[in-house]
Amino acid sequence: MxxxxxxxxxxxxxxxxxxxxxxxxxxxxxxxxxxxxxxxxxxxxxxxxxxxxxxxxxxxxxxxxxxxxxxxxxxxxxxxxxxxxxxxxxxxxxxxxxxxxxxxxxxxxxxxxxxxxxxxxxxxxxxxxxxxxxxxxxxxxxxxxxxxxxxxxxxxxxxxxxxxxxxxxEKWGIEPEQVADYKGLRGDQSDNIKGVQGIGEKTAKELLNIYNSIENIYKNIEEIKGAKKEKLINGKEDAFLSKEIATIYIDVKxxxxxxxxxxxxxxxxxxxxxxxxxxxxxxxCQNIEPSKNLSSYKIIDVWNQSYECELNSIYIEILNDNYQIPDVVGIAISNDKGTFYFKNLGQKEVNIFNWNENAVDNEFQSFLLNKKFDTYDIKKTIITLKNMGYNVNLENFEYDMMLATYVLNSSIKSNFDSHLIFLKPEYELKTFEEIFGKGAKKTKNINDKDKEEYIIEKSILIKDLKKEVFDKLNASNQYFLYSDMELKFAKVLIEMEIEGVLIDTNELKLQTKNIIEQINILEEDVKIDFKDFIDLDFNINSPKQLKELLYDKLKLPNSNKGSTDKETLEKLVDINPTISKILLLRKLQKLYSTYLKGFEKYIYADKKIHTIFNQTLTTTGRLSSIYPNIQNISIRDEIQREFRKIFVCEEGYTFLSFDYSQIELRVLADVANVKSLINSFENNKDIHEEAAKKIFGIEDRQVTKDERRIAKTFNFGILYGLSDFGLSKDLNITVKKAKEYIESYYNSFPEILEFKKSTIEFAKQFSYVVTLASRRRYIYELQSTNFMVRQFGERAAVNAVIQGTAADILKVAMININDIFKSKNIFMVAQIHDEIIFKIKKNDVEKAIPIIEDNMKQAYEYILKNYNHNRSSRVSLDVNYSVGKNWLELK
Missing domain, CATH: 3.40.50.1010 (5'-nuclease)
Structure with missing residues (x-):
């Protein structure tokens, strides 16, 4: 068959x-x-x-x-x-x-x-x-x-x-031969087939069960009585036409x-x-060809000097993402003498605080200190090695395939599998998930040969693809961005991550205790307020139960389809004051779960957190952080900002924080050559007041707070693709009024509108935009036929140039400052958006301030000079600083 x-x-x-x-x-x-x-x-x-x-x-x-x-x-x-x-x-x-x-x-x-x-x-x-x-x-x-x-x-x-x-x-109560008759009687709305008006599904089935077909129904029409007969007579022509249309033709030539x-x-x-x-x-397509060197790799337990070359490719596979406590699977090294795989080195979960120093391979240690290396993810490689007890020389690591590929196209997901597809789409390598599993099912207890060949092949590919990657970087004029900025910046981040930030565990315990008490009190208060409407097992944190309480029992206005999100609940506060307690309760619970309790698992034996800074996650070049995320602790929220007190310094040190003031607006003023903005910055005027004067045509009076607020919304919103609808929502005004404001803004700053238009046209022509440091952001959304997707692409294009350039400025500043302060009791410990936080000896603060300030101000000039712009900045950068024994005192 x-x-x-x-x-x-x-x-x-x-x-x-x-x-x-x-x-x-x-x-x-x-x-x-x-x-x-x-x-x-x-x-x-x-x-x-x-x-x-x-x-x-x-x-x-x-x-x-x-x-x-x-x-x-x-x-x-x-x-x-x-x-x-x-x-x-x-x-x-x-x-x-x-x-x-x-x-x-x-x-x-x-x-x-x-x-x-x-x-x-x-x-x-x-x-x-x-x-x-x-x-x-x-x-x-x-x-x-x-x-x-x-x-x-x-x-x-x-x-x-x-x-x-x-x-x-079973479904329709008819036979296949009756399907066309069935549709002829009841019609088919999806095909616009009329059928007999007034004859529905039930009647159609009944008629076909008795008479078998439309033809027989009309042959025996006199047997049918009442309204049914009248409908059939009136709809006879439609019935036969509908059946004909619904009948599949089975004699196509x-x-x-x-x-x-x-x-x-x-x-x-x-x-x-x-x-x-x-x-x-x-x-x-399963016919996977092995790498050319794959069949000749050597499995080793200890390193031997005879394996060494001057330049080596090293790849370390870990099972988890947090390389501060890496679960090492295996290490492969490839060079001109062959490929070597460590079978036992690091075959356990390790970190720098529990590693057995006797397990260190002295020959391998010497090798790491004295030879040159290429790798994939330099931060993961070096910190994993250090956490296994090995010292490394940062300068000996010359090439990072991950960083180089990220520079080529930041829109690609930053992992080996995706980068290999981008660089060599015809090459077939199993994915990490295919080898080790996914999510909670990940395991290194798999077939040894599969594991070995997978890790070895990566070390070989790092070496084999290096020239191709460099050719691509040179062809796109991005090699200098990679070598002068990203590779150097990775080494700055390595030092920051290793240094970490000390946590006041007593303060953390105290805040945790206080928050738990407040949560318990609030939960009890809410239950008391609603005692006439809820059962003993009522769960405030259940959206379903809360929805039933608010809209079914309390009959509060249900303006958003039963939603219990923050924005919806805020509108109900004036109607029922207990809603404010629910909102506060949620805020405290988030503080507890995300920060107080959430940070505990990331405090190591040295009482520090060693966050991981993601260098290749964002498309604009900005940093993010994980394990834990230290970049989203609000300074404006009174409750959340108190959490910053847990970040402290060792005895004799203090924190010194520097941040750029309105850096993205200053970059916008410069790249778009907005003369009025440049003048305002250079004369230390209130940029938002000056914008308000232009938007509202104010000449002979003070700018009101509302007018300044609107202008501020424009000044920052313009960087993120402000729309009339978005502005109307932000300012609680009509869309028509928002359009008038936008028109007035662009009339006041025509250079900004021209900059936006030229940037979007460039992106449409080349599918990417470029920062002043040659960083590309590919804008594939502009090719979409979906209007909303294209609109997002236009916003992303403008934002990428400004935000990406600002991110590049910060990186240059950190690299240059780090070079100056190496081994001088001054440590960079964190970067939070436009802010750099230092740990510094108290008696060195006064000497360090002008040096840091000058380097941060000169970073933009460095980019303009070294990335072939042949001009000076039209606007100076402004830097603020603060000193404190904990992060809360820094603002």
Missing amino acids: KKYLLVDGNSLLFRAFYSSFGRVTLTTTSGTPTNAVFSFINMLFNINTKFNYDSIIVAFDKGKKTFRHEKLPSYKDGRQKTPQELVLQFPIVREFLSSANIKWYEIDNYEADDILGTISKKLELENDNLIHILTSDQDMYQLISEKTFVLSPQTGTSDILIYDRYKLN MDFCFDDTKIDYEKLKPFFQKYEMLSLVKKY
């Missing part, structure tokens, strides 16, 4: 587009949408894996008009217009089918239903054929027979109902071959690579 799958191509492609995955933005780097095709492929292959078909045939509608429109011009009228993102994928899915050796058909004047109907009936004439029709179109039920079954996907294609005669009768057409997965590789579906290469 041969098994055939006939696929309604349009139906499956639409389903793929609107599936949960299909709504996610998925495009090639050139902006071509591929989400529907990607889901289509996965759905089709999942079905094929399940049933193992001998042949797959796909049919598509061709054009909007068919022979049915000649009989019923309004056929399918009213259907929503096909989204342009989906239209663009129609030819791609056909290209996929051709590449996969899957036959597909489309014929003028006919629908996919007619093509599949014709094929299924031809296949039924042969012996022992089993035919499955994959579709969401219920018209296809009329093709069900003893050999033909309809597969109806319920969720994606993982849950499929198989319709035979029994299943159809077409050439059709019954040869087996198994999918050729290997031939699909170029297609997958062309449309950057590299996960599908890994999933379906």
Whole structure:
């Protein structure tokens, strides 16, 4: 018996587009949408894996008009217009089918239903054929027979109902041969088929169970009584026309071959690579060629000097993301003498506070101190080695594949798998998840050979791809950004992460105790206030229970579909004062879970936190931090800012904080050459007052607080793509008024509007924008056919130039300052957005302040001078500083 799958191509492609995955933005780097095709492929292959078909045939509608429109011009009228993102994928899915050796058909004047109907009936004439029709179109039920079954996907294609005669009768109470009659009577709104007015689903079934067909119904019309008869007589013409339109035509003239057409997965590789579906290469094209050196690697327990070369590629795999407590899987080293894999070195979870010094390999230690190294993720590599007890020379690490690839394209997810796909899409390497598992299921207890070869191959790829990476950096004029900024900055961050920040554990315990007490009191107060409406087991933290309390029992205004989010609850505070207690309770619970309790697990034996600064996470070059996140502790929130008291210095030291004042506005003024803003900055005027004067035409009076607030909203909002709708919401004004304000702002600062236009035009032409330090941010969103996505792309383009340049300035300042203060009792311990925090000997504070201040102010000039701009800054940078024994005192 041969098994055939006939696929309604349009139906499956639409389903793929609107599936949960299909709504996610998925495009090639050139902006071509591929989400529907990607889901289509996965759905089709999942079905094929399940049933193992001998042949797959796909049919598509061709054009909007068919022979049915000649009989019923309004056929399918009213259907929503096909989204342009989906239209663009129609030819791609056909290209996929051709590449996969899957036959597909489309014929003028006919629908996919007619093509599949014709094929299924031809296949039924042969012996022992089993035919499955994959579709969401219920018209296809009329093709069900003893050999033909309809597969109806319920969720994606993982849950499929198989319709035979029994299943159809169970669903509609009719036979396959009656489907067209059924639709002729009750109509089909989705296809704009009218049917008989007044005859519904129930009556249609009853009539067909008695008379079998529309023809027999009208032959026996005199037997039918009352209103039912009248409706049928009045709708006779519609009944027969509707049946004709709903009937699948099974005699389409077409050439059709019954040869087996198994999918050729290997031939699909170029297609997958062309449309950057590299996960599908890994999933379906399994002929993975080993690396050229993979067969000759040496497994070692200890290092030997005979393995050494002057330049070496080292890769360390750890199971967890937090390399401050790395769970080391293995270490591979590749050089001109071969490739070496440590089988036992570091085969346990370690950190610098519990490592057994006797376990250190002295030969390996000497090797690390005296030779040169390339790696992937220099911070992870060096800090993991240090946490294993090894000393390293930072200057000996000359190349970081992760940083270099991030510089080339910051939009790519920063991990080895994604970077390899970007650099060498044709290369096949299993992913980390394929080797070690995902999430809680991650384990290093796997096949030794798989583990060894995976880690070894990475060390070889670091070495083999280095020239290609450098060629790309030079071609994009970004090599200097990588070598002069990112690589040097990584080494600054390594020192910061190793230094860490001391935590006052007593203060932490005290704050934790106080917060718990406040939470308990508030919870009790809320329950007392609502005692007449709640049960003893009422859970304030349950959105469902809170929703029922507020809107069902208390009957509070339900303006946002039962939402209990912060913004919605804030609107109810004046109606019910207890809501303010709930909001405060949430704030305290977040402080407890995220900070007080949340920080405890990151305090190591030295009573410090050693946060990890993400250098390659953001597309603009800004830093973020994890384990723990120290960059989102609010200074403005009175309750949260108190938490900053736990960050303290050792005896004899103090904190010294420097931050840039309005750095992004100053960069905007310079790059856009906004003369009035430049003048305001250079004359130390209140920038927001000056903007308000221009926006509101104020000449002879003081600017009001509201006017200054509006101007401030503009000055900062303009960097983030301020829209009339967003402004109206922020200022609680009409959209019309917001438009007037925006027009007035751009009339006052025409250079800003010109800068935005030129930046967006550049991004549209080249698909990226560039900071003053040559950092690129690719803006693929501008290629989208979706208006909202394009709008986001325009905002991102403008923001990337300004915010990215500001981030580059901060990096230059930190690099230069670190070079000056090396080994002088002055340590950088944190960077929080535009602020740098130092730990410094108390008696060195006065000497350090002018040096730090000068280097921070000169950082912008350094970029303009060293990145080929051949000009000086039009605006000076302003720096503020503060001193304190804890972080709370720094502001």
